[in-house]
Amino acid sequence: MQLLALAILLVWCFNILEPFIIPMIWGAVFASSFFPIHEKLTQKYRWKNGLSATFISLVAILILIVPAVFFMLAGASEIKELAQNIRDHNLEIPAPNENVKAWPVIGERLFVFWTEASTNLTLTLQEHQDQLKPILLKLIALLKNTASGILLLLISIIISGVMLAFEKEESDFAKKLFVKLAGKNGESMAGVAKKTIQNVVKGILGVAAIQTTLVGIGLLVAGIPFAPLWIILSLILAIVQIGILPISIGVIIYIWSTAGGLTAILLTIWMLVVGLLDNVLKPIFLGKGASVPMLVVFLGAIGGFIYSGFIGLFTGAIIMTLGYQLGISWLNSKNATED
Secondary structure (H helix, E strand, O other): OHHHHHHHHHHHHHHHHHHHHHHHHHHHHHHHHHHHHHHHHHHOOOOOHHHHHHHHHHHHHHHHHHHHHHHHHHHHHHHHHHHHHHHOOOOOOOOOOHHHHHOOOOHHHHHHHHHHHHHOHHHHHHHOHHHHHHHHHHHHHHHHHHHHHHHHHHHHHHHHHHHHHOHHHHHHHHHHHHHHHHHHHHHHHHHHHHHHHHHHHHHHHHHHHHHHHHHHHHHHHHOOOOHHHHHHHHHHHHHOOOOOHHHHHHHHHHHHHHOOHHHHHHHHHHHHHHHHHHHHHHHHHHHOOOOOOHHHHHHHHHHHHHHHOOOHHHHHHHHHHHHHHHHHHHHHOHHHHHO
């Protein structure tokens, strides 16, 4: 009877907390990522926990939220301006370069479509409205999702600040929980879980942020239209491990068709180098200081993302890491050897 009452109470608590579960998980992810900085501020510089947590949260908001809001508003403004120019027949599209015809597979069709659009954009849009309407709707949905994502990010950073302020109590709770779940190895596994989160943040989110920043610099310096929108898309593609190649190809095609010369050469080299950067940085960050092979963490992160979205990047990596450690521990145990 007591177990039944406890089960009912736990289910009830879960239902009450359900709206906050995702922000709390993200808060835990950020808290684990910020912990080395928090530890340095509190131990080396003797800051109080509350002051350190508040400072880290404010800096995180300044670095993550402010640029995200800026790019979202800039992207929305450019889309609104584009729509207004189309309605007022003020949008001019430059004619394509003759070299476009020589591009493999899509050259001829792209040249024809591009020429039609540069000659009579209104008629071209009317003829292809069935194909263009879903793209426009997806762009609008992307901006809406970006806005809700920024709000979630803000709430998560605030929660991470609270967690950092009470990190000792939460660390003790996590260790006790892991000991209950994994026995004598639980305490070491709690440390492994924290290290895994930090590596995934650096190896996937960190590398994506570095690539997106460099892509943004290239696009803004080269004067590519709708740069904020392409920057947001680059970040999303980098996080989901598709990579920035689709954006790079589009940008390279555009710059060679409209500008050419030194600008096109420099931007092409820049985009290709930035696109390959993750192949160098990802193995370094994902495997740094980890007690499991980098491949295990990477497969866990990607599989987790496919299974449960962005948060799966972390839950998948942690579960695969702990599963790997439990499996190796069992294989190396005395009982397993005797069996």
